[in-house]
Amino acid sequence: MSRYILKRLLQGIPLLFFISLILFLLMMNVGDPVATLGGRRVTRKADYERLRRQLGLDQPVYIQYAFWLVGNDWTKTDLDGDGIAETSGTRRGVLRGDFGVSLLNRKPVLEVIGERLPNTLILMLASEIVIILGALLVGVYSALRQYSAMDNLITTLLFIGYSMPIFFIALMSMYLFAVLFKRWGLPYLPTVGMFDPQAGKTTMQVLWHMVLPVTSISIISFAAYSRYIRSTMLEVMGQDYIRTAKAKGLQRREIVFVHALKNAALPIVTVVGLDLPLLLGGAVVTERIFAWPGMGRLFLDHVDRVDLPVIMGILMLVAMAVVVFQILTDIVYAWLDPRIRYEK
């Protein structure tokens, strides 16, 4: 297995290189970062040319990519525009762990991402746990009681949840549970933020502020996951080995949770495995509405200002996560299904 993992990791390197190249080329068409630095006014010609030179944006795309990849500390740059490259570069490049600095706040990209990643992880992992556990319960229940009144009711509610846009769910829940509940004298939830700055960043504060965003994120995915589990469970419950298990007189609980669910979970692992790396990207809409300081908001803010180093950093992080989580998914496959072996 370790050889297999190593092989997959090595295969990921050219893949990531190719992804980075494509993303970098795409980024060249996102917009002009210097054009937005003038605030509400168009950046002056003199400033425009100076900033492009200082930030290295006046170089051809392949040079910019090379500097991004391997740095520019081996060459000199022309900062004052006199046509003579006299100042040594300071960038070490992605291959040496330097993702550059943000064009907006001059912070290292990894520091910018590092400030937000934990916030996103806590929000998204909590949501994923709620989604998976809830969907397992509801999906299995619906499959075992197919076409019952409760199954129909659950199906109806799930489709209502699934068909509502997330911004609507988020804003409605905010107005109901935060604004109106407070007005009505009921216990209420906070509207925005990850914690109340005046109260401080305590675990209870974070948990309390998580309630509404986690609920909003969960509702839509919960519907999709539970329908998926329901259908795979229905398929598995009709298999011969389940009938055999029943004939042997095994307890229903054992049949469902040991024999049926484990096999039904195999395709679900694929879906979860695909979803997990995207968790790092955060929930753009939910984070924006609830002012949650996560990766989704970071991405949106920096796309608005065309902050190319940060955008590239986030996208590469997600790309790397996809590669890693796909390997993890394969490992979990093997754990769930002993018939699967990756080594010859």
Next chain:
Amino acid sequence: MLNKKHLLTWLSLLVAVSMLLTACGGGATQPPAEEPPAEAPATEAPSAEQPTEAPPVEQPTEAPPPPPAERKVATLIYTQEFDNLAPLYTSMWFVWTTWQMNNHWAWEFDEKNEPFPRLVTEIPSIDNGGISADGTVITMKLRDDIKWSDGTPVTAEDFIFTWEMAVSPGNTVATQYPYDNIQSVEAPDPQTVVVTFTQPFAPWLATLWHGILPAHILRPIYDAEGTIDNADWLRNPTVGCGPFNFVEWESGSFARFVRNENYWGEPAKLDEIFIRFVPDDASQTAALKAGEADIGYWMPYADVPALKDLGYSIIVEPNGYGEWMFLMVNEEKGHPAFLDVNVRKAFAMALDRESFNRDMLLGIPKVPASFWDGLPYYNSPPLENYPYDPEGAKALLDAAGWVDANGDGVREKDGVDLEIDHATTIKEIRQDVQAVMQQQLAAVGIKLNVHAVDDTLYFANYGENGPAARGEYDIQEWSDGPLFPDPDIYYWLCDQIPTDENPVGENWFYICDPELDSLIKLQSTQVDAVERQKTISQINQLFYDQVYIIGLWQDPDYYAVSPRMKNVKFSGVTMFFNIAEWDMEQ
């Protein structure tokens, strides 16, 4: 082989680590109990001589000490997060706003947008000898009591350093303007700053010294690195010269300021200010309604009545910006009808602009008649808008030869339909107004084709084939104004017309009017305010007579202020000019 137990253990660890990183990573924000003064008093008060032994007198029953006064903590909501907090390094409105908390301009502007001295003893003028006869030298006298929050005096050295950093090729400042017009900054003594321009520079009052850099903090960094780009002070300006001290900025969440106990001016009445970053407009309104914030900005106009019902004051402050339609008057670009000034007048008269404001903006802003609407001194004598007069518009069009001969509802002349292309961005209010304009213009026989373009594409520059920069539409629309609070403009200069050789030209209206061109150039060199006012008035009248632009609505700053806040005023230039006087009911 990974077994079940290990998998669960790893998952649990992952969740726990995330929780811990989140809860502990940024360092808990402790509710501040007391801020110690930044600097110990220079001399200690002599301690009263204590008796060796207090006589055992019977103590009267003392009344319990009064409860400590509740700290006055205000919370503001910003819909955009700072990029940094340093003067020179940003053009963000929200950072400009914040500077008055922990930094100062040499002179600031009040709620009437009138300048008043802050770090200087008086504003330089020709009368007080602060401006040389040829208009190239400005001499400033600094107050002798101003100091940074760490106790270091603010001196002319800080001003010289600020200029040097603005023009240093090692620094990626947002703009070098206006410092690149300066030939030298000298300090004959610590309280005197002499600024010499390369030529008379009229906009100095509005553009110079927007915040000062502390030389004693940043010069050692610059000397070592050749740049201050990486200085921590840019993002954590813990040393300032304003009424509040910056304490912390948690990315994506909030920034915190506490009263500067070492402030050289009148101490601030508030103990602490939190700025929370809430990017969504609807969420900002919800937070205000839930009482989680005291001041919000630029709420959707539709939310204003509900906030008023909750007792919020809505303060509207002109900032020089207005929503304008810019007409393309050019023989090669733009509709040929717009070459006739009477058609342009008819266009203005066919639009009921008051109705846009009344029906869609709840009457909060006004319809500007002048590009200098926010600067009454320069809009003098004040202009009045062309009235809404569809019949008058029809008569003008008829007289100009634009008639609907074929009965299709659209006027034509020489085989050309009066069909105008109007473009703006996808902002909702703009699209709503476009739809109404379309109807109103159709009533006088003008067909308006409306285009709504994404901001990034719309404002892309000439080299990137931006449609506005390329002059692809007959009318363009966005929010703009003069170099407020200075009246300077330059868009309409003939040499600003973009070309392949000059792709960064900003005359996106492709108008080259020699009279306008010479007047714009003249005003930019007039340091005598009276003379300049006369020139600007001429430009103002020319804009009006020629109908090169049509105002739709002012685009002011507006704020919702909680009823518990007191003495809150705003300026359109230095927004928080009186923040030290802000107070709140306990």
